[in-house]
């Protein structure tokens with residue numbers, strides 16, 4: 172009897188472990204090119220499990236944003252497979268894709284705010300569009316997110332009345348308004364001062380932990396990104412050329428990785 176109980180405990184333990192290593196995002200040998208041009212993403216595999224912040228870094232033009240668009244299902248791989256929440260992306264089923272996107276929060280590089288809506292309404296927008304929350308719940312959720320990005324006082328301002336850095340934080344609050352399970356951030360630190368950068372980085376970490384979500388951060392900023400990432404992929408010329416924990420990449424002796432990680436980040440594609 173004891174034997175059976177301990178076996179059951181063991182299987183429950185395995186199941187518990189599995190829930191932690193479950194991949195929320197998985198790309199398997201994904202290829203993509205725009206039209207007939209050279210591949211922009213060439214045989215890329217990556218995975219992100221629950222509660223992980225994974226960074227994709229690399230020089231300008233190496234294909235990072237394209238990779239994020241492939242994860243979001245905005246682009247379809249020419250070869251390979253993209254799996255989200257355990258199932259292949261349903262490219263041919265628009266309504267399934269729409270439902271899936273409701274579980275995603277995306278902050279894209281040029282994700283502009285709606286200029287004719289207040290900061291509050293910008294953050295409320297996805298909640299009004301995609302949920303049946305009451306006005307009171309929307310009010311509470313929006314103010315929670317605005318407080319998290321340090322902008323509760325700016326709720327009634329219009330986008331034209333806030334600075335560029337503040338607008339970016341509003342866009343971030345909007346991206347996480349629905350408590351998404353998958354969060355995709357394209358250059359979330361661009362145009363921010365060091366304090367705001369730190370706030371945003373910590374917020375990405377905290378939201379990922381609180382929601383037990385899976386986040387991908389695309390960034391050039393080694394310091395901020397390494398501070399919050401569990402795992403990092405480095406892209407160059409459409410390929411993943413290195414991967415590991417921030418500590419492992421910090422210690423990587425490859426000349427390209429050393430150059431990227433330890434200083435001169437402004438590498439061009441041909442570097």
Ligand SMILES: Nc1ncnc2c1ncn2[C@@H]1O[C@H](COP(=O)(O)OP(=O)(O)OP(=O)(O)O)[C@@H](O)[C@H]1O
Pocket residue numbers: 205211229230231232233234235236237238
């Ligand atoms: N819609 C498009 N049509 C054709 N080519 C594109 C398109 N979008 C991006 N590209 C090209 O794909 C390559 C990779 O672009 P991508 O934006 O993915 O790079 P990135 O690594 O995110 O760059 P950055 O760090 O500068 O944002 C670039 O050469 C770019 O010009």
